[in-house]
Amino acid sequence: MNKAKMTFRFDEHGQQAHSAQKAGDRQRLETAPASGHDKPPERSEQEPKDTPITYRAVETIDYWGDPFTDHTGTGIALLPEHAEPGGGDYYFRKTRTSWWKVAGSLTGAIVTGALFGFVVLSMFDQEMTVPIPGISVPKQGAAGEAADIPVLGGVITEEQVPLVQVVLPSQSYHFLQYGVFSTAEGVALAQEQLRSAGIAAARDTMDEKRVYAGVSPDREEAKMLSGRLKTGGVHLILHEIALPESATMEYKGDAASLQQYLAQSADLAYMLSSSSAALLGEASPGRQSQEEIGRLRESHQLWTKSAADVRGKLTAAAEAEAKEMEKAMNSAVEAMEEFNEKGEQTMLWEVQNEVMRFILAEQKLVGGQEGP
Known part of the structure; x- marks a missing residue:
């Protein structure tokens, strides 16, 4: 784009200057270095004082300047015809670039x-x-879970886990309560005393002050086992825990899979607690029949598959209880298998201990009610 400019000079009365030479003389006087002589240089007498001056248009160079400056000039400078190069009759004005x-x-x-x-x-x-200055990028948790995502106008929170309604079979268990203790030290001491006597010792997960020595779904079986322990100097009382027949839980999968898992849990817990309590109530417990062993193995296989189906679909707190249930159930089945192989009575107490852990974890998972 041609950015040439045209420059005119006017005197104080608005008239065009008669002589560019006079302006040049004034410029030389203003820019001359200071010296001891204040007289301006004399004009040559040969130069006519009132010689008419003609002008020629010369295109000047203009550099990039402020884009908002008003460039309304023509960009043409008028220079005297007789001006010598490098003389004082005209000058160039360069516009500096504002980087x-x-x-x-x-x-x-x-x-x-x-x-x-x-x-x-x-x-x-x-x-x-899109990462925009001033807005943080989304973060991700250690387990790959989505965190809050900052966006323009608000925050998108983590997706809520849907609630599902499940129906549970009726479950009521009679625990053999060893005592209720006011301190955690007392609970730990009571558990140690029971283990030293070769008896099961489980702490209540809802009321952590209670310590149990055995469990059975049948009240008469529980009383029989309590009487047998009483002859050995261990005094127990019955404490009933009932699990709800329905529950509302946060679950990301199909409600039918969760309901099947809880139903199979109830069947397996009933089978192990009842058989182990009945055998311990006998003076000389014998091994289970092949039919009972086969039914236990089949039930455990079905339950293991159901546990795998619900894994990872519960909330973090519920997932912790489900893992506790899985560990306890596997340990109980393994102890019963060992009893059937070796016939050691200590393995039956191990079954009792792990089944109590399983039931108490399930109670915390679905919620339950405790009796007096």
């Missing part, structure tokens, strides 16, 4: 383009996030 303004203009254009592009892309994909 700060250039950088600011470019930055503003880039930011404006980025924001416009983000708005257009958001119209097609609402989940798309």
Whole structure:
């Protein structure tokens, strides 16, 4: 683009100057170095004082300047015809480049383009996030779980786990309570005393002050086992725990799979607690029949598959209880298998201990009611 300028000079009365030479003389006087002589140099007498001056248009060079400055001039400078090169009859004015303004203009254009592009892309994909200065990028948890995602205008929180309603079989267990203790030290001491006597010792997960020595779904079986322990100097009382027949739980899978898992848990817990309590009530417990062993193995296989189906679909707190249930059940089945192989009575107490752990973890998972 041609940015030439035209420059005119006028005197104080608004008239065009008669002589560019006089202006040149004034410029030389103003810019002359200071010396001891204050007299200006004399004009040559040979030069006519009132010689008419003609002008020629010369295109001047103009550099990039402020884009917001008003460039309304023609960009043409009028120079005297007789002006010598390098003389004082005219001068060049160079406009300096404002690099700060250039950088600011470019930055503003880039930011404006980025924001416009983000708005257009958001119209097609609402989940798309673009890192914009001043807005933090989304973070991810250690387990790969989505965290809060900051976006323009608000925060998208983690997706809520849906609630499901499950129906449970009726479950009521009679625990052999060894005592209720006011301190954690007392609970630990009571458990140690029971283990030293070769008896099961489980702590209540809901009321952590209670310690139990055995469990049975049948009240008469529980009383028989309590009487047998009483002859050995261990005094126990019955404490009933009932699990609910329905529960509302947070679950990300199909409600039918969760309901099947809890139903099979109830069957397996009933089978192990009842058989082990009945055998311990005998003076000389014998091994289970092949039919009982086969039914236990089949039930455990079905339960293991159901446990794998619900794994990872519960909340963090419920997942911890489900893992506790899985460990306890596997240990109880393994102890019963060992008893059937070796016939050691200590393995039956191990079954009792692990079944109590399982029932108490399930109670915490689905919620339950404790009797007096």
